[in-house]
Structure formats: C-alpha cells, structure tokens
Amino acid sequence: MPEPDVLNSATPFGVPRRLSATVRTLARRGLSGEFAREMAPADPVLAERLPVAGVSEAMRYALAVRLIAEHARLRVLDDELIVGSATYLEAPQHCVPILGGSSTSHVTLGFDRVLRAGYRGLRAQIDERLARGGLDSAGADLLESMRVCLDAAGIWHVRHVALLEGRVAASSGARRAHAQRVLDVLREVPERPPVTFHEAVQALWFVFEFQRLCGNWSGLGRVDVMLGPYLERDLSEGRLTLDEAREILAHFWVHGTEWAGIQQGSGDAQHYQNVVLSGTDADGRDVTNAVTYLVLDVVEELHISDFPVAVRVHSHSPAHLLRRIAEVQRLGGGIVSIYSEEVVLAGLAALGIPPEEAHTFANDGCWEVIIPGKTAFSYIPFDILEILQDTIGLADGATPMSYPTFDALYTAFGMRLAERMDELHLRADRAFQDGPPAPLVSLFIEDCIERGRGYYQRGSRYVFQAPHAGGMADVANSLLAIKRLVYEERAMSLGELVETLRNDWQGQEPLRRRIRTAFPAYGNDDEAADAMMQRLFHDYTELVWRVPQRNGVIRPAGISTFGREIEWRAHRKASAHGFNLGALLATNFSPTPGTDRKGPTAAVRSYCRMDFTRLPNGGTLELKLHPSSVQGEEGVAAIVGLLKGFVQLGGFYLNIDVMDSSVLIDAQQHPERYPNLAVRISGWCARFNTLSREWQDMVIQRTQQWV
Template sequence: MKRREFLKAAAFAAMWTAGQRCFGWSLTTEPLGGAGLDEGSGLARAELEKMFDAIAAAHAKEPFIVTRTRWLAALFDHVRLAANADDAFVHWFADCDLPGRRCWLRLKAFSESAPERKLCGKWTTATNGAWRARLDTSHTCPDWESILALGPKGLADRARKRRETAKTDDERLFLDCVTEVYDALSRLCVRWAAVAEKRGMPACAESLRAIAERPPRTLREALQLSLVYDRGQEAEGECVRSQGLFDRLYVTFYRNDLAAGRETRASAKALIADYFTRLYAQGHPNGKNIGFGGYDAEGVPVWNELTELAFELHDELNRPNPKLTYRFGKKTPREQLEKVTRCLANGRTSIVFANEEVLGEMFRRRGKSAEDIVQYVLVGCYEPGIQGREIVASMAAEVNLAKPLEAVFNSGKDFAGFPVGPACALPENAEAFEREYLRQLDAMITSAVETARLCERSWYDLNPAPFMSGGYRDCIEKAKDSSQGGCRYNQSGIMCGGIGTVADSLAAVRALVDEKKLVTMAELGEILRADWKDREELRLRAVRAAPKWGNNDDRADLPAKRVYDAVAARINAEPNGHGGTFQAGFWSIDLDKPFGDCTAATPDGRKAKTPISRNNSATAGCGKEGPTALLLSNAKLDLAESADGHIADVILPASLAKASFGAAGIAAFLRSYFEMGGQSIHLNCFDPSTLRDAMAHPENYPDLQVRVCGWNVRWNALSRREQLHFLATAEAQSSH
C-alpha cells in the first residue's frame, strides 16, 4: 500500500476511536444526584431520532453544516428538559448526545468506506502504539467574554449583522447557521424557564427568561448562561474544557449584585457552590477546568472577591472536579499564593499552577499579542491557550516517544515489524544510538503530523461547528467556521509522552554497552526482543545502576534535553490542516499505560507491556532523589518551547503538608520551580503509608483524593493496578 493511503487509513481508524473516546463519557448519562427530567417537556428519543433522519435526508445534498445546524436547532426546540428544585441552576437535558453521536457515526461510516479499512480497528493495531492522530474536538475554551457580553440573542444578532456585509455564499451560509442555532438557544431558554417554573424554581426561571432576551446582568443570570452554553456546545459535539477566567468574567456581576442588595457574600457563595456542583454532577471523567489569578493588562496580579470565594469553596467542597487553574508569577504576592496552597495542605490537590513568566514567553514566541496573552487559560488538564481566541485542540496527535527505541535495534521497524522510520544499521555505541533514535523519531513524527493534517483538512466536512464557532468573535468577523481557521489563532497540539523512558534508555545504553561493557549492542537488541528472558540480573542493573531522568543527573537529563529540543523544534514548525501550526506538548496523561502496552522492552530495564514513564516524571520507582531533583531535571529544558503544554507532576510527602508551615512551604516549593523556568505544575500530597492503609481499609478513606495525571479521582475509584502504580511511585521517593 502506498504511504499516503496507509496514513489515510490510519487516520480514519484513529478518528473512529477518538470519537468513541470522546462520546463514551457522560453525554448519555444522567447527572450525579438525579436528573429531574420533565418527560412531558419534549419528544422521546425515538421521535427525535426520526426527526434527525428526516433532516439528514432533506439536506443530504447541501454542506454538512446545514444538517448539523438543523439537528441542533431541533434538539433545542424539542428535547425533554430537566430541572431540580434543590438546585439553583439547570444544566441537563435528555438525549444531549444525539447530534454529537451522529457526527461520530458519520466519522465511522467515512472511515469504513475507505478501501484500506482492513487496517482499521483499534488504534494500537493501526500504528502499533507509535502514535495516533484525530480530529480533536474534546479540548476547547469558548469565547466566554462574547457569550456573557451578548447572550444567545446578541450572538445571533452579531451574526445577522455581519451577514449584511458578507461577500460569498459560503460566508452567508456559515452566518445563517450561527444565527439559526443561537435563535434556537434563546427558545430553549424560554422552554427551560417553563420547566423550572413548574418545578418550583422561580428565580431560575426568571433568569432563563432574562438571558433568552438580553445579556445577563446578575451573577445568577451569568452563571446560568455559562451552564446553558456549556450544555449547548457539548450537545453539538465539542467538549468545553475551560470555563474561562472565572474571577475576571464574573466579578462585575458579583459587585453589582452586592451593591444593589440582590445578593450577599453568603448567597453568592451558595450560587457559585451550585455552579461548581452542576459541573461536578456532569460526571466528566477528566474534569472541567476553571481559571483564576494571573496578571491583567497592566501586569497586576488578579486577586478579587471571587478568587477568594472560589478557593474557599474548593477547600470546603473537597471534590475532585471542577479543577482549578491558578496562574501566578514573580509579581504575585505571597499571601495570595498561600491562600491557594492552603487548599493543597488540606489535601485538595485538584489545582494546577501556571507560570505567568514562562507561559507569557511561550505565547510571545508563538506570535500571540500582549493583549491576548493576559487572557490565557489552561484547557483540559494543562494545555495553554488564549480564552476566546482559539479552540486549542491540544490532542490532534499523540506520540509515543519510546517507540523508536525498538526501531533503532530493528532497522527502522518495531519488534513486531511495524515500520517506524528508515532502514538503518545497528549503531555501535551510545552516541550513534542516540543519533539513530532521533532519526527514527523524526520519521515517526512525520507520519503523525501528516495524518493529523489529513484529519484536519476534512474537519469542515466531518465536524463543522456553527454553535461553538458562533461564540468566537473572530469566526464571525472572518465569517468562517472554526474548523476552517475562523479563530484568531488556529494551532493544534501534538502531545509527546514517555520522555523519562527515553532518557533512561539512552543513559542505560551508555552505561551497559559503552561504559560497563556488560553487553554488546546486538546482544542488547536480542535481549529486549526476548523481553529480558533469562537476563533478570542484567535487567536489574539497568533499573538500579544506570542514571535516571528526574534525579538532576546530567547523564540522563542531557539526553532528555536533546530529544526535547529536537521534538519541539520539529513540531512547532509544522503547519497543521486548518490554517495554523502544530505545537509540541510534553505530557502523557494516562496514555502511559496504552502506550506501554504496545511497546517492547526498553534498555532502561522496563519490561514489555508495562507502562512507560508518565508525563515528565521519573520512571515509576526511579525518582530516588525526590521532588526537588525532579523539578531541577525539568527546568533544564527550555519550557517556553512546550507550546502545547508541559506539566511537572510531583508527589509531595504529606509531612510537608502537615508541617506547621504547610501552605507556605508548598508555596515556596512552587515558586522555586517557577523561578527556575517551570511552566506548570500540580501536586499530590500523601505518604505511602496512608495509601497502603487506604488499600487495606478503603472504608476509612471515602474522601481521599489523588491526582491522576491532570485530573483528580477518589482513591477508592482507582483499580488495584492503578493503586499499586501510585504506591510504587510514592515509595521510591520516600525510600531514603
């Protein structure tokens, strides 16, 4: 099969499963704590399905954006709505998965219509775990400023007005679609108000009627609009993964409410608590991110009544989700930072910290304006993007950095025979090995970016997004869908996982082959192919006696830096498929396991089918020098080049949190990392003994949270395998 065809097949296979991943979550599930569905308020699912079929048939000859618009409008007009008298807000309606699911089925049909479909199936077989590419519709940050300033009606009017000066049919079509979905959203608010009224929620009903007509004026209206928008966009099929810079977006509403006597601090706090609860109840497994702090346009750190209230609430609620981002930098006063780290000292670790200075530099290098940079948020877990100016799409491709190690030993193919890069001779020494590794990696990245580009070029046909795009002011100005480059910035991210495994492997080749001469390169290749069979002693030496990434040891850190520099330079220069460039991200989230499952044994002593290193951490069990050394290793990298994000993932001993200076100590620790050039960081705070006890007596630890890799979960919700993995990492750090 020709290369291009193969890539296309792989791309479609990947899109198919990415859709599955995206829609496998809560869209179909009722919110935690009960739905409160009003059965009589709309049509049953089967009737909606019929209506959707009719729409699809009627518009089959027109661009897909028309069908999508009509689906969404039909959903808003006819879906059954829910409201709970116990809640301050409404957020859920039935069958909200329908339009998104149909797009996913469309991707699937498209994929299966490809003649190369015999290659389709699980993504791991498509590329053997080397990489995968997809349309990333699950990492977005809406244009919250526009949404709150205009409301549904204003958003529709903005598009209507822009249509008057539109030049082409395509522009008019796009703007008509936006107008149609937002007019429908206004009608949805009116219908929803009636259900809320019926359920005995007069205040909620009133706010819904208000936002149907005009922009929100009160905190209650603004928060309700945020939730209605959130549900609307997710019903279209794109996940909302940042609720925006909360303390900046809502503080004026709050102040006006207090001044007018509409709310007190306590009643406003209750509203925000319910807003957080609605997001929590949505049950998104990877969580909803909300931004706080950071410098404003004058360079002054933002800290207002809402920042204070939100972290107070986060501490009181003790929930894994929503997860909060706190932006801070050199100018952030100590008291402000310590109010946030106090949450961590109390075990509320669902907070990620972002560095103003390094992210500012990163955005500048990517050509973003100073005015836009102050509006940045972290989307999803820790992917930086400008609120309202870009979708972010941080996972257009996922790259397993460990895979090319196999190809170096096997002339460009992995041990299963899957082609990774060009044919090559077996290198004789560690230096040549690293050179060849980088060549194989480069070839692998080429495949990944080409495929991601192919996916994005079909974006408008497969997944146009009139609702999401209609929120962005730039999409309206350009009269273009976000999938066609309508946003101001149109980057998409390629995340790379496993830097620890790679660095350790390069260091181990040097130690075992070059220095100690325990084995030749050819022998090492055969040993790895056989998964260390009968060579346990050598494997243990590789694990124990070779230098390891994350311990501030240049013997492992410098190879990591060379790999990092090469990957970042390569990816950051690649054009993507919708009018921007790709951006390199260094993190793995929980792909350390699926990547590891299809990666053969590696020279660092790792066995086949075991996890590769997670995020930018040391390999599990190898971070012997503890958290400070891990940060020192990471700070050797130029982290302003991680345009798609870089996270330091740290386990702090609980003794630090419990010590009398807990909050101050944690703040000092975070600040030290940021001073030396860290980009973002999140923490776990526990002792291995606590985890052991929690495994033995789960009933005693209902509230114990751990941070998995960008989101928090309750300890008891983890599988035993995951618990053991955590324990191994925690124990390595506290073994001295």
C-alpha cells in the same frame, strides 16, 4: 449503618465549613451519582424528524440542536440557585444526541462574549454579517445554521422560565420566594447580558450547560476574570455579601457532578472542563479577585473534582493566593494545579501570538495552552520510546543494530525522530480543513461569523495542531543506560543488550536491578541525567520549531501521555533502563515511576532545567506527596516553597497530589469506603472508584514523595 459522607476526601486534615447544609446536601446527591442515574438517551423517534435531503449538513446539525432544546428533559431542583441540566445520556459519551456522531472537545468557547453581549448580541452580529454580504453559499448557510442554534438555545431558556413560572404559581411561603428568586435571575439571561453577579453565574452556566447538553465538552476558561467585575460591583453596592456569592458559586460547582460515575475505565469527570484562575492582564496587572478565592473555598469544602482548576502563578502573585493553593492541594485529589505564567507567555510570544491575546490564555479543557474562544485545537500523540526501541532493532522481526559509538546511535535515533516529525507536519498541514459541521461550537469561536467558516473549516482566528511526545523520561534514562553499559563500561554489546531486552531481562536480574538502583535517572537533580534530557528535549523541540507555522496551522510542541502509557505497553518491549515487559512507564513529563529517589525538590530542579519557552503547548510535572509530610503550618509552607521554586526556576505546569498509597490500595479492596476519593490522572481528575484496575495501578505506583 449510616451512609458515608461522600464529601469526605480521605484527607487527615480538617476542612472549613462555610457553605449551607442545603448546598452540601445537593453536592452529596450529585457525587453519589443520583443525577447521573436519572439520565436517559434521546427518544430515537426524534431522529426520524431530521431531514435526510434538501438541507446542508450544518443545517441538519442545527435542526438536531433545536430538537434537543425542544425535547430534552428539564431538571430543576427545589433548592438550587443555579438551574439548567444536561440530561441526555449521549452527551457525556461524546456524542451529539438525536443526530449521532462525535461532538467537539479540547476547546474552550468564548463564554465571555455571551456575558458581554448576550444571545441577542450574537444574533445581531449574525444578522449584520448576512446583510453585509460577500459570503459564499456555504458561509451564508453556516450563519443561518448558527441562527437556528441560537434560536434553539432560546427555546431551552423559555422552557425553563415557563417551568419556574409554574412553580411560583403552584407554591407558597418560602418555596414560592425561592422559586421567584431563581426565576427573577434567569428570566432575561443569557438572552441579554447579565447585570448582577448571580445573573452572570447563571448566564455562564446556562450557556456552558447547553453546549454540554448537545454533547460538546468545552473548558470553562478564566472564570474569575469573567465573573469578578460583577461581584465587585455587587459588593460595592451592597447587593450581595461574600458568603452569598460563595453559595451561588457552590451551586454552579454542584452542577458539575451531574455526570458523576457515568464514564468508567479512564475515570469519570474526563470531560475537559478545566477552570483557569488568576494571572495578569495585557498591562501586567495581577487579576486575582474575590472570585478567585471563592472558587478555591468551594473546591476546598466540597472536593468536587469535575472542574479541575489551573491557577496562573507569576513572580508577583499574592502571597495569600499561594497559601490558599497550598491549603487546597494538601487535601488531595490533585484538583488544583499551576501554570508558570511568564514561561507560558514567552512561549506564546515565540509563536507570534500578540501580547494582548496571549495574556488571555487558558487551556483546551485539559492543560494544553490555547487562546480561549479563538482557537481550533488538536494534538497528535506519539510514543518516542518506540522510536528509540526501533533504532536499536528491538521491534519484532528486526535485526539488532550495531553502532560504533553512542553518538552514532543517537544520530540514528534523531534521524528516525525527524522522519516521524516530517510525517506529523504533513498531517498538520491538513488540520481543520474539512471536518464535520459544528455551528453551535462555531457560534462561540471568534472570526467564524465574520469569515463564514466553521470551527472545522478554518473559521477560528488560530488553528493549533500540536505534536506531543510521550515517554521522554524513559528515552532519556534508556539512552543513559545504553551509553554506560555498552559504550563506557563495555559490559555487553548493543546486540547482546537487545537480546536481553527481547528475553525480558531473563538471566540478567542483578544487572537489571543495578540499572534501576545505581544508574542516574531524570528526576534526581543529577547533572548527567538532566543533560541527557536537555539534549533530547532540545532536539525534539528543534524538529517541531523547524515548521512553527505552515498552511495556516501553528504547531506548538508538547510532551504528554494522558494515560496512553497503558495502551502503549502493547507494543513496547522491555526497556534498557531496567523495566520489564508490560511495565507502566513515565507519565507526561514526570520521571519514570520509582526512579525519582531524591524527593520532590530534586524532581522540580530536573524538570525546570528545560527551556520551556520551546514547549508552548506544555508538559506537566506530577508530584505525589505523602500526607504526613504536609501537616500543619510547616506542611503548608513546604508546598508554597515548591510552588515558588517551580515558578522561579522556569517550570511550565505543576500538579501536586497528596495521597497515602495505602489509602488507594485500601480503596481498591473496599471502594464503598471512599465514594468521593478523587485522584489526578493527567489533565483531569477522576473518582478513584471509576477507574479500571490498570488505571488505578498506574496512579498507585507513582512515586510517593516526602517534603
């Protein structure tokens, strides 16, 4: 029986074939897990070479990076055009090889600085800062540690050059010519700044891959803005064709599959390595370029989900760009999503980010908005539904509460929420003050060199710690149900409702079903439901905005769950909006599953009634569309219409996944039939087969919509 084509995304739609058989074969090999299976942990003997005394933690980290560069296994395949692989097994496990301990994620490094200056430029910057003086001993030591990391990156580069030189010497004919081509591209980058498009792609990958090899999980940022000028110059000078450029980019994307299948549970590809495309510059000019479209071409054909793509869409985005987004989105996998750029920029302006820097925004490798290469970022998630359930006395051992009016109940809930926010603000005051050394990451973060302070020691230009509320739809719907049942219909007292919830709706199944089917709910373009969500949204964000910045830490509000609705089931009770104990509830800022009954346009309208300039860190709306509703030109036009409406109505971040739930159910039973079935989880995509059963169930139960 022939092997299944792992590039098949289970889509009923045809996919153009523009890429060579060579790169498609490499993609199949990567997606099948071949490269991941070759990974191995670092030799434990190497850890014994690290000094245990006499050096700082930062220098010890840097010496570990040098050992990684000297000893990690090289993998350079005969047919690839872009080289460099992160081969240590610790790296995809969020661990620093040899050294041990957690690495850094939720960050996007300043890769554009390396493209502009090369390693030699960074080295010169370090030397100049050391020579200028004025640093304390910790600052001087950090810069020396950064220099060791740079030297280690150089060692890694020299090893690859030597391997390719040997391959050229040992081969002949077409093999020799190919090896020589790859060697010529790699020989001097990223030590010096790239000149050609191929050099720029290789340099970007090599720097990205080295930080990855060392266990860090950076996002990639605005790839088209970084690479576009090189391609434009090559095209104008006749050095390269668009087809050749697409092939080079495809080799970059294939490298993203190196860790395919390693992580299980919440899915593989959860390494926070988002790509951001398009948008405007500081002068308001659209920056969409040839690389923007080539990236979409590659994603469309190879269906590699390891680099999720977020497109910055604005009111004047090219019509062709919207069409290409729609064409890729309807293939499924949720790989491509959009930001509504004007809203994001307004939120950053409210935080005090200068316009010239706000226009460079990307994300932290997931979807939370940051300024790439200049931001130390973390977020604090909390379950807002738990706060409501505590307010009505639903916690174990608590006494059911009684409030004379709904407004009294809501006021009590608001007071508990305010107490939680006060706690989070105090926690944010201490963010990034005294964390672990990270000289490699700090090397690519603006101001760390100048200040002589690392990423975890307030060296970055911006420090963000964002409160993130989860369960907003569940709270809004529960408040509506309580208001109607207890205070309007007077069908039961609040105490009786609490007892009903403690008993998991036993004996009240008709009432539970009535709430689920007949009560208003967020996501249906319903005035009452959306008004409750607006009130909740305003009051939550108002509590965050009371302290927008303090002690050097910016606190941009966010709304998310990132899959935590699975673990939160352990402390949540049955809910007032008609859900039983243990139910999987709302994801991120999407409607509670099964409650959005009026289609995707209604869900978009409900979501967009919020003032997202008050939510600078974002909150995503996720829509799952049935393939039958997006067929042909009408289907593409329908998705384009959703995208346009979302931007015009002032949304923030929209993800559209196209998938037949019956296919997902079949994939649970027959995973071998769907080796590359990708689904959107939250800020990342994952192969469906690498999800645990409960994560698969969470994806399956999301409301399926028709447009």
